[in-house]
Amino acid sequence: MREMEEEIDMEIENMLAHLKELELSSRCLEPFYELLERPEEYVLRVDLPGADLDGLEVRAGGRLVSIYAPCNYSVPHREGVKTCATCYRLEVELPSDVSWEEARRRYKDGILELRIPRRVREYRIKID
Amino acid sequence: MNGSVAPYLFERKRVEQGSPVIEGLPEVGLVGTIVTSYIASQFNGEALGYIEISDLPPIVTVLDSKILEPCRMYKVSVNSRQLVLVYSDVPVPPRGMWGMANSITEIASSTKSPIISVGGIPEPDRLDIEKPKVYVLSNDAELFRMAEATGYVQRFENGYLTGVKAAILKSAAKRDVKVLLALVQSHMNYPDPGAAAEVVTFLNKLLGVAIPLEPLLEQAEQLKMQMRDLMRRTSTNLSRMPIGLQLESPPGYIR
Numbered sequence: 289m290r291e292m293e294e295e296i297d298m299e300i301e302n303m304l305a306h307l308k309e310l311e312l313s314s315r316c317l318e319p320f321y322e323l324l325e326r327p328e329e330y331v332l333r334v335d336l337p338g339a340d341l342d343g344l345e346v347r348a349g350g351r352l353v354s355i356y357a358p359c360n361y362s363v364p365h366r367e368g369v370k371t372c373a374t375c376y377r378l379e380v381e382l383p384s385d386v387s388w389e390e391a392r393r394r395y396k397d398g399i400l401e402l403r404i405p406r407r408v409r410e411y412r413i414k415i416d
Numbered sequence: 417m418n419g420s421v422a423p424y425l426f427e428r429k430r431v432e433q434g435s436p437v438i439e440g441l442p443e444v445g446l447v448g449t450i451v452t453s454y455i456a457s458q459f460n461g462e463a464l465g466y467i468e469i470s471d472l473p474p475i476v477t478v479l480d481s482k483i484l485e486p487c488r489m490y491k492v493s494v495n496s497r498q499l500v501l502v503y504s505d506v507p508v509p510p511r512g513m514w515g516m517a518n519s520i521t522e523i524a525s526s527t528k529s530p531i532i533s534v535g536g537i538p539e540p541d542r543l544d545i546e547k548p549k550v551y552v553l554s555n556d557a558e559l560f561r562m563a564e565a566t567g568y569v570q571r572f573e574n575g576y577l578t579g580v581k582a583a584i585l586k587s588a589a590k591r592d593v594k595v596l597l598a599l600v601q602s603h604m605n606y607p608d609p610g611a612a613a614e615v616v617t618f619l620n621k622l623l624g625v626a627i628p629l630e631p632l633l634e635q636a637e638q639l640k641m642q643m644r645d646l647m648r649r650t651s652t653n654l655s656r657m658p659i660g661l662q663l664e665s666p667p668g669y670i671r
Binding site: 293296297304307322324333335337338361396398399401 | 644
C-alpha cells in the first residue's frame with residue numbers, strides 16, 4: 289500500500305514538474321479551469337488573473353474551444369530572475385455537441401465563464 | 417486517530433498566554449493561506465518557530481537568502497492583541513495531517529490558547545455570490561456564542577469536514593483545546609482573495625481588531641498569480657482527500 293502511494297506521489301511530482309517546465313519554456317500559462325456539465329448546458333470557467341481583456345480571444349468549432357489571453361505574469365523567483373509569462377492558452381474538448389451560436393460569456397473577478405447550450409439530439413421514450 | 421506529533425520548534429515564552437492561534441494551512445481556495453500570509457505581512461510577523469511536515473521529502477524554503485521550514489509560525493500584534501499564525505508554503509500531504517494537527521493542538525495547549533482554524537468550503541456557484549457566507553463551528557459553547565454574537569456568521573449545522581481541520585477537531589478533544597472553525601464559501605480550485613477578505617472581516621469582529629481590507633482586495637489579482645503554483649499543488653493534494661464529502665449531507669437520524 290505504502291509503495292503504491294509513493295509511486296502515485298512520484299507520478300504526480302513528475303506531472304507537476306513537466307507542467308512547470310512547459311510553462312517556463314513557452315512563457316505561456318495553462319489556466320486553471322473547471323467544466324460543469326448541466327442538463328441543458330456546459331459551464332466552462334477559466335481563471336485568468338491579470339489577463340489583458342482587450343486581447344482575449346475565444347475560438348470555438350465542433351466540440352473544441354480554445355482560449356487565448358495576453359497577460360503580464362511576473363513573480364519574483366531568485367535575485368534578478370522572475371518567472372514570467374506573456375499569455376494564457378487553453379484548449380478544451382467538450383464531451384458532446386453544442387450550439388456555439390447561443391453561447392454566452394462573462395468575465396468576473398478574473399474568471400471567464402462560458403455557458404454553452406448542449407445540442408440535444410434525443411427522443412422521448414414513452415413508458416407504457 | 418493517529419497520535420504522532422510532527423516535530424516542531426515553538427518559542428513559547430515569547431507568546432502571551434491565551435493568544436489565539438490562527439491556523440491557515442493550504443486547502444480549498446487557499447483561503448487560510450491568504451488570510452495568514454496577509455496578516456503576517458501587514459503586521460510584520462515575527463518568526464516564532466516551525467512545524468515539520470511529516471512524510472514530505474526534504475524541502476526548505478529560501479526567502480531573502482534565509483533558510484526556512486515550509487510550515488512556519490509567526491507572532492503579530494494587531495491593535496495590541498497578540499495572534500499566533502500557522503502558515504505553510506506547501507500543502508500538507510494526507511499522511512502528514514495527523515502529525516500536523518497534533519502539533520498544532522499541543523502548541524495551543526502549551527499557551528492555553530484557542531485555535532481559530534480558517535479556510536474555505538467549496539461552493540460550486542461561488543462566481544454568482546457577491547458576499548460569501550462564513551460558517552462557524554466550535555467544540556466550546558462560549559467560543560461558539562462569541563462567534564455568533566458577531567452577527568456575521570452562520571452556524572455550520574450539517575455536513576462533513578475532512579483534512580487537517582477534521583484532525584485538529586479530533587486532536588483538540590484529546591488535549592482539551594478550544595477550537596473555532598471559520599469556513600467561508602469559496603472557489604475550490606482557484607485562489608479566492610474575496611472569500612479570504614470575508615474571513616478577515618469576521619476576525620476583526622470576533623477579536624475586536626482592525627485588520628485593513630483594502631490592501632488585500634487591491635492586490636487580489638497579483639495574489640492569485642503569486643499563489644498559482646501553490647494552488648496547483650493544493651488541488652492535486654485535495655484530489656487525494658475525500659473533499660467531495662464537503663458537498664454532501666450526512667444521512668442523519670431517522671426520527
